[in-house]
Amino acid sequence: MPQRDVVSWTVLIMGYKNAGKYDAALMAFEQMQYAGVVPNHVTMVNALAACANFGALDMGVWIHDFIKRSGWELDVILGTALIDMYGKCGRIEDGLCVFESMKEKNVFTWNALIKGLALAKSGEEAVLWFNRMELEGFKADEVTLVGVLCACSHSGFVDTGRWIFNSLIGGKYGFSPGVKHYACMVDLFARAGYLEDAFKFIRDTPFEPTKAMWGSLLAGSRARGNLKFSEFAAWKLVELEPENSGYYVVLSNLYAEMGRWSDVEKVRIMMKERGLMKDLGCSSVELEPQEHVYELLVAH
Numbered sequence: 001m002p003q004r005d006v007v008s009w010t011v012l013i014m015g016y017k018n019a020g021k022y023d024a025a026l027m028a029f030e031q032m033q034y035a036g037v038v039p040n041h042v043t044m045v046n047a048l049a050a051c052a053n054f055g056a057l058d059m060g061v062w063i064h065d066f067i068k069r070s071g072w073e074l075d076v077i078l079g080t081a082l083i084d085m086y087g088k089c090g091r092i093e094d095g096l097c098v099f100e101s102m103k104e105k106n107v108f109t110w111n112a113l114i115k116g117l118a119l120a121k122s123g124e125e126a127v128l129w130f131n132r133m134e135l136e137g138f139k140a141d142e143v144t145l146v147g148v149l150c151a152c153s154h155s156g157f158v159d160t161g162r163w164i165f166n167s168l169i170g171g172k173y174g175f176s177p178g179v180k181h182y183a184c185m186v187d188l189f190a191r192a193g194y195l196e197d198a199f200k201f202i203r204d205t206p207f208e209p210t211k212a213m214w215g216s217l218l219a220g221s222r223a224r225g226n227l228k229f230s231e232f233a234a235w236k237l238v239e240l241e242p243e244n245s246g247y248y249v250v251l252s253n254l255y256a257e258m259g260r261w262s263d264v265e266k267v268r269i270m271m272k273e274r275g276l277m278k279d280l281g282c283s284s285v286e287l288e289p290q291e292h293v294y295e296l297l298v299a300h
Contacts, residue, residue, distance in 0.1 A: 004032075006038065006039065006040050009037055009039075009043065014042075026047065029047045047059070048081040051089070052084050052088040052089065053088065057085075063082075064082055074103075076106050079101075079109060080106075080109045082098045083116060086098065087112060088119065092119070105138075111141070111144050114133070114144060114147040115143070118147050118148070123151040123154050126148055130151075139174070141175075146180050152164070162185075183210055187212070187216040190219065191220055195217070199229060211241065227254060230250075234250045
């Protein structure tokens with residue numbers, strides 16, 4: 001294409017973004033600037049989404065400055081994209097400033113703020129804004145509940161998280177809890193050391209237990225030195241991802257701690273048979289529940 005206008009550049013950026021090729025989307029956005037083509041609102045929304053998912057804070061800040069210099073009004077879509085970018089890039093305080101400057105908001109705007117606060121582990125603020133959202137007449141959706149439950153998990157607000165989940169079960173929000181809501185509750189209990197409650201949630205979930213659930217139980221059990229739950233969860237993870245060598249390493253380390261050397265050897269043989277052999281004596285795996293929760297938060 002000899003000449004590209006703002007529409008063709010925007011379609012290119014959007015295509016890369018939708019395909020998950022965020023670095024390519026940002027490279028195309030930079031090339032657009034070098035070509036002297038002025039971006040429009042749609043361009044910026046897609047570029048901001050790429051920044052958010054790629055962690056390109058500097059580019060996101062540049063876009064925000066461009067919007068200010070151009071005198072653009074922050075409509076719902078553009079403002080929400082900015083909040084989402086700041087939240088995912090670890091600058092939710094800037095996202096909050098954007099939020100408060102917006103004249104109009106919708107549920108997606110509130111969700112971006114609450115998820116950003118959850119990612120920043122600002123559980124108390126997330127719950128406060130969640131309550132304010134309801135007071136201002138906005139109806140929470142599935143994404144809102146994932147955000148606030150994850151925030152409760154990060155901050156150890158077990159009672160608050162339980163109350164919100166029970167309200168969800170009771171029909172307050174007009175929809176039933178999904179697999180991600182159950183995963184958040186498992187993480188909430190496991191992180192706080194309520195391992196029996198975490199296991200009960202996994203056992204009673206109407207969904208097939210996920211990697212996030214077993215990963216949270218494993219991380220919480222390891223942190224509390226509960227070898228029984230650690231072993232059980234690790235084997236469940238092996239069943240789900242038999243090619244992930246890290247879970248075998250966890251099992252080997254567990255058995256070594258318990259002095260079960262024959263089981264250490266069994267794990268070693270299993271890894272060798274599956275082409276996953278490593279030097280187990282020099283391997284270590286750190287499992288953090290927030291890794292699984294982060295996936296829940298950024299998936300929307």
